[in-house]
Amino acid sequence: MEPTQRNDFVIFIQDKFEEIQKLFARKNEGYGTSGDLFWNFRQTAKRLYPAIYAQDPYAAMFLVAETLVDKHNVAMAKGITVSECDERLMDRIVYSLLQLKMVYERSEGKQE
Numbered sequence: 001m002e003p004t005q006r007n008d009f010v011i012f013i014q015d016k017f018e019e020i021q022k023l024f025a026r027k028n029e030g031y032g033t034s035g036d037l038f039w040n041f042r043q044t045a046k047r048l049y050p051a052i053y054a055q056d057p058y059a060a061m062f063l064v065a066e067t068l069v070d071k072h073n074v075a076m077a078k079g080i081t082v083s084e085c086d087e088r089l090m091d092r093i094v095y096s097l098l099q100l101k102m103v104y105e106r107s108e109g110k111q112e
Helices: 006-031 039-048 050-055 057-076 085-107
Strands: none
Touching (some): 039 050, 039 057, 050 057, 057 085
16 A cells, blocks of 8 residues: 555545535534524533533533534444444534634634
8 A cells, every 4th residue: 555645635635625515514404504503502502501501602512512523433433444434534524613613703702
């Protein structure tokens, strides 16, 4: 097996990013709203972490995202041959990007 070249990996990232955008768009239709990117996270955070949500909504939503990511981590712990391995990895990327957006909005002082 030949080593992967850096430029090949950059192209791979670009290709996967397009797939990840499509994956996000498809899945977000089911759990988000066009007016609130974090709708699903917000609703779950209000129910499961009401005290945290009252003090710091982004912290509570971040915890919800971590819980959702964990289901993929549990499956991925079985190894590279796990069912839908590639989609699970892309789901984790989407969750990471959503969490990164939460971090940025929180640091910008964006109000709920």
